[in-house]
Amino acid sequence: MTSLPSLLGDLDPTSDRAVFRQIADQLREAIDRGRFKEGEKLPSEAELVEHYGVSRMTVRNSFSILQGEGLVAAEHGKGVFVRPRPPVRRLASDRFARRHREQGKSAFIVEADAAGSHPQVDSLEVKEEKASQDISTRLGSVRRVLARRRRYLLDGRPVEFATSYLPLDIARGTQIAEPNPGPGGIYARLEELGHHLDHFEEEIRARMPSPAEVKTLRLASGVPVIHLIRTAFDTEKRAVEVCDTVMAADAYVLSYQLPAT
Amino acid sequence: MTSLPSLLGDLDPTSDRAVFRQIADQLREAIDRGRFKEGEKLPSEAELVEHYGVSRMTVRNSFSILQGEGLVAAEHGKGVFVRPRPPVRRLASDRFARRHREQGKSAFIVEADAAGSHPQVDSLEVKEEKASQDISTRLGSVRRVLARRRRYLLDGRPVEFATSYLPLDIARGTQIAEPNPGPGGIYARLEELGHHLDHFEEEIRARMPSPAEVKTLRLASGVPVIHLIRTAFDTEKRAVEVCDTVMAADAYVLSYQLPAT
DNA sequence: CAGCCCTACTCGTATAGACGAGTGGGCAAG
DNA sequence: CTTGCCCACTCGTCTATACGAGTAGGGCTG
Numbered sequence: 001m002t003s004l005p006s007l008l009g010d011l012d013p014t015s016d017r018a019v020f021r022q023i024a025d026q027l028r029e030a031i032d033r034g035r036f037k038e039g040e041k042l043p044s045e046a047e048l049v050e051h052y053g054v055s056r057m058t059v060r061n062s063f064s065i066l067q068g069e070g071l072v073a074a075e076h077g078k079g080v081f082v083r084p085r086p087p088v089r090r091l092a093s094d095r096f097a098r099r100h101r102e103q104g105k106s107a108f109i110v111e112a113d114a115a116g117s118h119p120q121v122d123s124l125e126v127k128e129e130k131a132s133q134d135i136s137t138r139l140g141s142v143r144r145v146l147a148r149r150r151r152y153l154l155d156g157r158p159v160e161f162a163t164s165y166l167p168l169d170i171a172r173g174t175q176i177a178e179p180n181p182g183p184g185g186i187y188a189r190l191e192e193l194g195h196h197l198d199h200f201e202e203e204i205r206a207r208m209p210s211p212a213e214v215k216t217l218r219l220a221s222g223v224p225v226i227h228l229i230r231t232a233f234d235t236e237k238r239a240v241e242v243c244d245t246v247m248a249a250d251a252y253v254l255s256y257q258l259p260a261t
Numbered sequence: 262m263t264s265l266p267s268l269l270g271d272l273d274p275t276s277d278r279a280v281f282r283q284i285a286d287q288l289r290e291a292i293d294r295g296r297f298k299e300g301e302k303l304p305s306e307a308e309l310v311e312h313y314g315v316s317r318m319t320v321r322n323s324f325s326i327l328q329g330e331g332l333v334a335a336e337h338g339k340g341v342f343v344r345p346r347p348p349v350r351r352l353a354s355d356r357f358a359r360r361h362r363e364q365g366k367s368a369f370i371v372e373a374d375a376a377g378s379h380p381q382v383d384s385l386e387v388k389e390e391k392a393s394q395d396i397s398t399r400l401g402s403v404r405r406v407l408a409r410r411r412r413y414l415l416d417g418r419p420v421e422f423a424t425s426y427l428p429l430d431i432a433r434g435t436q437i438a439e440p441n442p443g444p445g446g447i448y449a450r451l452e453e454l455g456h457h458l459d460h461f462e463e464e465i466r467a468r469m470p471s472p473a474e475v476k477t478l479r480l481a482s483g484v485p486v487i488h489l490i491r492t493a494f495d496t497e498k499r500a501v502e503v504c505d506t507v508m509a510a511d512a513y514v515l516s517y518q519l520p521a522t
Numbered sequence: 523c524a525g526c527c528c529t530a531c532t533c534g535t536a537t538a539g540a541c542g543a544g545t546g547g548g549c550a551a552g
Numbered sequence: 553c554t555t556g557c558c559c560a561c562t563c564g565t566c567t568a569t570a571c572g573a574g575t576a577g578g579g580c581t582g
Contacts, residue, residue, distance in 0.1 A: 204465065
């Protein structure tokens with residue numbers, strides 16, 4: 001039972017700042033200054049209750065602020081811990097360049113192997129379905145589509161799930177409709193089918209995850225998602241694929257290289 | 262006092278799902294289904310206390326979940342409201358193309374005017390300062406830099422703030438060091454100074470905002486930020502500017518066009 | 523009629539207490 | 553020594569209560 005004042009200071013009763021905010025401020029500052037390091041355990045609720053002389057709900061209130069900021073995460077039965085900043089996966093803008101399609105393995109696998117982490121793909125699902133309004137619009141008024149769903153994991157942690165949508169007249173009956181699309185992925189198959197890829201359009205949004213997304217990506221509270229929608233166009237200016245991707249924001253940095261034309 | 266059951270249903274006491282989660286689920290679903298529309302007021306805490314027969318803290322707990330998801334916002338003295346989705350600003354990847362630098366006005370102003378909204382730029386600050394470790398690395402080991410800070414508002418709402426960093430040997434004494442950099446902005450000045458722009462690199466992250474960012478961008482809780490770091494390179498492969506931008510994620514969609522080379 | 527105030531309703535903050543459930547270490551029984 | 557149980561400690565959920573403070577509308581007062 002070492003004394004916390006050395007780490008945490010006192011409350012200012014004259015301040016009009018709410019007590020639980022003051023406590024959150026002190027904890028946040030202590031974390032920022034490295035007094036509590038990544039992965040380290042913060043003082044327990046009971047300890048803070050005693051240190052500050054407040055009720056437990058007040059302390060929990062403080063923690064909930066820091067959780068909302070993505071700074072800490074509570075673990076039932078263990079304590080509240082400073083969230084480690086996970087190593088990030090970089091997505092370069094040239095990741096779909098033709099030269100990367102030569103190898104047999106998918107971009108995700110190759111890239112992860114190179115970074116020394118253990119990649120995995122699961123919840124593979126390939127089926128025909130009705131296109132949503134949005135997908136239909138992007139693909140040019142298609143009614144039904146082939147949907148390829150998959151989830152990506154890095155060292156056992158889910159980091160992204162994605163769905164590719166393709167018009168049936170392109171994909172039906174081809175290897176694209178198979179669970180394993182073969183070397184170079186569906187883009188290689190599209191080119192073999194005569195749909196030479198011209199360019200991609202990517203739309204990027206960030207937002208808080210839905211409960212379903214929290215579940216599939218096992219997100220801690222306070223972690224947003226990056227929502228990326230990529231449309232692939234062939235040289236005839238036709239949209240041949242839309243890929244809808246949701247990524248755990250704490251696992252990714254997107255990187256683009258743009259000409260200054 | 263109209264009855265809420267028509268909108269909200271009952272609790273399932275046999276479920277092992279926590280009561281406050283069940284309530285949050287029901288409210289979320291009602292919002293998703295459009296039973297409560299954007300900007301509309303949810304039932305008050307007292308009403309929900311009575312409807313579900315739970316204590317007030319339980320209801321507040323439910324609200325705090327939905328706030329964390331960015332779905333609702335509480336207004337002191339008024340009620341809890343469904344957060345309206347603000348109009349988003351699209352940032353196209355060609356926004357720095359040379360052809361857009363012809364006009365006298367900045368890209369932000371032109372674009373906002375075209376969209377019929379009222380643009381504003383404030384908290385302008387231009388000064389020399391010590392480069393942070395990160396900025397120094399990106400600019401190629403520079404010790405001191407010229408920093409240009411500004412905040413952008415759309416119809417009175419702050420949506421983004423940005424800082425440009427330039428090496429002193431380039432910027433000092435030029436119009437770049439003036440509050441108003443002149444027509445075409447600093448990129449036009451850089452080209453006039455012989456630094457012909459070759460390409461940009463953009464890094465994109467998403468995360469929850471710091472308290473300071475919440476303040477400057479007046480963010481509601483449950484709104485992440487998009488953090489964009491752009492480095493401009495001239496034809497000599499030298500990094501001539503780094504622009505660090507923090508955007509309210511609910512106000513932006515980034516859009517990139519990539520060749521399929 | 524205009525202005526003010528009062529009141530009812532809203533959410534914000536805080537206390538005190540209770541029980542449940544996950545975790546991990548120590549101790550006791552085999 | 554190993555196994556298994558128990559207990560202490562942790563956070564999770566929930567109740568009940570109290571007061572503060574912002575808002576809006578009705579009614580009273582001048």
